[in-house]
């Protein structure tokens with residue numbers, strides 16, 4: 001949708017559209033809104049009595065209510081309603097897989113396009129960041145909480161706690177705060193300025209953000225437990241997957257994150273930028289990170305940006321909007337191909353990717369067909385730069401030894417009660433450590449629940465202390 005044009009109004013069942021048409025439409029739907037187009041898009045909501053979009057949202061966001069406010073132009077009220085259920089809505093609206101959650105549940109999805117819920121949420125939160133009055137937090141209550149990790153769950157927990165008057169310190173190992181959110185993973189479409197605004201707001205409200213913490217060295221769990229009244233463990237531990245094929249160490253073969261976020265990723269000092277201007281860039285993988293690499297390579301002047309994916313286009317895991325954006329930037333794709341080696345020059349620079357074609361095999365546990373290499377179909381794609389965007393694997397965490405004393409589930413994850421407290425009183429955990437990897441909204445939900453659990457636990461502790469002090473004089477001297 002062009003910002004100066006009104007939103008299209010649905011008129012019954014449209015004729016079937018090609019994938020390219022749908023992609024173009026998705027790009028428009030997710031384009032930036034202004035006040036007029038936001039109101040028009042929100043007005044498409046049917047205000048369903050039984051709103052499936054709400055049940056599709058892990059946070060239970062009151063979507064029809066804030067869409068109605070948006071349609072009437074009450075943007076600050078609409079933003080406040082979103083914030084009541086979500087501490088980081090402007091951040092969630094970017095990486096949240098809304099196409100699989102609220103938007104896929106929207107009744108309009110089966111007839112035409114669903115309401116652009118995520119893009120509207122983002123518009124509202126950007127509006128609120130510019131126009132809303134500062135948050136009024138409770139006065140300091142004298143209690144201190146450490147939050148380990150600075151991703152969405154950690155920041156949501158800190159936001160809730162500081163509202164209740166806690167002194168909160170957020171620790172992370174990254175050189176730049178915001179954890180995996182700013183430093184890689186599923187949120188690469190997120191604008192850095194949005195994260196920075198949110199961090200600045202938290203700092204302004206008294207949250208201390210400590211970057212570059214070295215677990216087990218500068219900070220141990222034991223010292224943090226001694227210094228703070230409660231601790232929330234909200235970190236994840238992931239490492240980018242590599243490809244063990246001949247030529248993997250050639251110059252020009254690198255990780256996607258080294259290209260996308262060289263100034264943010266570990267280790268310090270920052271990595272040298274990967275130059276793609278005028279070069280033939282090949283990206284291996286089919287997720288959002290791969291799409292982001294392709295789009296940004298084209299925007300940075302790459303002569304060609306080619307994506308290689310081992311399954312068919314229909315099984316691409318990337319969000320449709322990320323795929324559409326990569327296509328719109330001029331990226332091209334080869335489907336059903338699998339790299340088997342990288343070719344190189346005598347000087348050790350990559351010159352191409354040797355591939356084999358695949359065919360769909362038996363269904364894997366996730367329902368997608370296993371890609372089976374077809375012998376004799378090998379060919380080489382020329383390349384000056386190859387970026388690996390193959391996802392992430394769990395990485396060993398330096399605090400693992402200290403965490404070993406905590407109870408675990410049968411899958412080996414930390415066991416917590418309904419308030420997210422681990423087997424050690426005062427030590428809380430959520431997100432990946434408890435559930436495994438998941439969407440950012442689930443991390444936010446955990447962060448909010450942990451803050452509530454911490455508040456409840458410390459309030460009860462204070463009540464017990466007061467009761468004990470009032471009966472001290474009764475104790476035998």
Ligand code: SF4
Nearest residue numbers: 045046048053106107
């Ligand atoms: S399901 Fe779609 S149309 Fe119905 S209330 Fe939710 S956003 Fe509106």
